[in-house]
Amino acid sequence: MKAVVAGASGGIGQPLSLLLKACKEVDHLSLYDVVNTPGVTADLSHISSVAKIEGYLPADDGMKKAFTGADIVVIPAGIPRKPGMTRDDLFKINAGIVQGLIQGVADYCPNAYVLVISNPVNSTVPIAAEVLTKAGKFNPKKLFGVTTLDVVRAETFVQSITGARDPAETVIPVIGGHSGETIVPLFSQAKPAVKIPEDKLEELTKRVQFGGDEVVKAKDGAGSATLSMAYAGYRFAERVMQAAKGKTGIVEPTFVYLPGIEGGDAIAKETGCDYFSVPVELGTDGAKKAVNILGSANAYEKKLIEKCVEDLKGNIAKGVEFVKNPP
């Protein structure tokens, strides 16, 4: 299993690379960034884990060397938010960065699983799909927008109500997109079931939707979530790799191109969105099946889904347009 981190020297990239270096599923770790990969690679190379490690800069065909033969490419490249910015404000810069990296995937490792962390995920995933389609290399089963941090936050924040020792034991599906009100936690679908007091539900929902702002504010200009995101990105990547190696029963919410996945068409028709985060069953070839849990949402959650869809449609169209009709 060869894993690539593109944007490996950044706030997310470094701890994510550390976790992947120590990950038992990874045999070969390849780091790519426009700066500092020699240092990060040298540092991580002293860790006594299985994964052999290499790092590249763009010079001397660095991207080609980094990406060739990759089984999984995780992309946390691009600028993060500062206080007062929305994820959509990042579009101008990050759209081009993601476009360039996905072109590299199309050229050098078109069969790899691609995990997009770079924001705004609601638009960068459609950009990735369009670039791969243009190159004739799009496999919807292998393109994922990483929304795991929203799931991780929901699990953590609900602990104050469940009192569970291990927050990750409560599974909360979070669907929709990955920014503000497009993030829809379905607490009614928690497993095991959780009874959220009426007066706490709105506060809890808002905290999951805007949890990223807490970190942006606390970092006071020094960026957005990096360590919790590295954990979340690692958790999702590990599950994709485990499923690729044959482990069954793995279901994770992720932002995917629905019409390309079994069960996804009906959800796309129901929501009017081709891209949506839903629980996806992972298999040896990537996304095996999209699980439709929209129908099980309660009245409060159905209202949240309506608002989500309203915003998400524009975010998706912006990404598609960026590649189809370049600015």
Ligand code: NAI
């Ligand atoms: P950062 O600025 O610390 O790191 C970004 C890295 O990307 C830098 O090392 C930079 O040199 C590199 N980079 C820039 N252009 C590149 C290119 N063309 N090729 C390769 N590498 C390139 O930013 P941070 O905090 O690590 O965040 C990265 C992205 O992740 C941001 O867009 C941020 O909004 C997003 N993010 C996504 C989350 C999610 O839940 N999906 C959560 C938190 C952040």
